[in-house]
Amino acid sequence: MARKTSKATLALWTVVGWAAGFVIFFPILWMFLTGFKTELEAYSTPPTFLFFQWTTENYVAILEQRNYVKYALNSIILAGGSTLLALVIAIPAAWGMAFSPTKRTKDVLLWMLSTKMMPAVGVLVPMYLIFIWLGLLDTHIGLIAVLCLSNLPIVIWMLFTYFKEIPKDILEAARMDGATTWKEIVFVLTPMAVPGIASTVLLNVILSWNEAFWTLNLTTIDAAPLTQFIASFSAPQGNFWAKLSAASTLAIAPIVVLGWFGQRQLVRGLTFGAVK
């Protein structure tokens, strides 16, 4: 900052900034606290903030009764599997477009982007029927394929923007030294591409973990991830706020942490490089 900041200005902005941040963050904080209350206390008016009887009974109950572990495993399988599959398909494509661009490359990229614009409801009916016909409803394979395909354009695009920044001179130098295409990929490109791939993985895991259209419509029990598990709380039976909060905290914790690390990548991935 070139502008000099007086102590008063710093204090003012600090107060305003923290207040705004707190208001936005409050629902998450409140959910986190409620997860440690008894059901009775979760409903109490006036609400208790910090001085209540902290308890982990909701977490114990969730982990024991609600099949939480199975849903969490499904989330991991779906997010991990779809990301892996997307990488296998996208890395060669992004590599090809970044290093041997043709006149068509730009059009191909834009066309890929346009497939992401297709609203899911537009193809809900045929996807549902295809899943019934192929026996894919509520299976891991089916969901992994759908999640992979729906994020593939973003993955290709992100990898492309990263690969494009790898200097081409290095490749030529390697080629002069007699490196084959294969060696080029393994020893020269891969080490330089790893950071970009890591960022792409991060964003894709976040997107598939939170995906809530296909997972709600195409799964019921066997392949159902945490989005479905939380949705089951929308039909309340008895007092359940504290358990809902505990379950929600468990469901979002890994992704919020990942997201905090990956905020820059998020901007890049979701704006297709249009904002730097």
Place this chain on the structure above:
Amino acid sequence: MATQKSQAIGRIAIAPSVAVLLVWMIVPLILTLYFSTLRYNLLYPDRTGFIGFTNYTYFVTNPAFTTAIVNTLVLVGSVLVITVILGSLLALLLDQPIFGQGIVRLMVIAPFFIMPTVSALVWKNLLMNPVSGFFAWIAKSFGLQPIDWFAQAPMLSVIIIVAWQWVPFATLIIFTALQSLDLEQKEAAEMDGAGAFSFFSWIVLPHLARPITVVIMIETIFLLSVFAEIRVTTDGGPGQATTNLAYLVFQQAILNTNVGAASAGGIVAVILANVVAFFLVRAVGKNLDT
């Protein structure tokens, strides 16, 4: 230097992606188009046959359709206005000297990483419940009658929840753009004696035009098909009050098992999204130098 050989390898490398995306885009879309011309209800498998545009007229003349279109536009429009205004203000705020700026930023962007079913249910129960919710307690503390959010203002409630999820995205994009404002530009403006106000309106605002456009277009794509938030809070109700186009298609397809009508609705949704996509692709394409 792209040689002929490397171009050939490049084409082979791209082929799988193009192939799967082509199948992913074309097959379901053609099936949707095909179903939309059929009499096809999963409950009455014996009644079949080509019926032309009847599904479209049925879907479009259904009073629920007009409501759904209006609801979709209201939802998208309101969330856009709220997120762009709040997002810009928050981004400008984050750009100020703040002690612990990193932590404030983490708090502001956190809602974006919350899965839709979680944020919807937490808001609906913990915050907006008319008896034990946090907002009810605030209202009562001021001696006011608590609002029964989902009964009295169902659409507003959904808008608030969705806006809360998307404010971080707008903030993050606009903030990133703000930070790329050259430090030199800032200094030069100060040297020229530009006041805070003229600096803002002549340098900052024009610089924000682009990220705001991007925010609007990308959010529109996602907001046109808001689904999970409605599914777990209102189920489209009360009545049709929070049924958007995506939810109406879902109702026709899964709840009414009317494949034909749902397909017609799906095509309408695709057309609507394509109008938006057209502008987005043009804006992004301008920026793309390969």
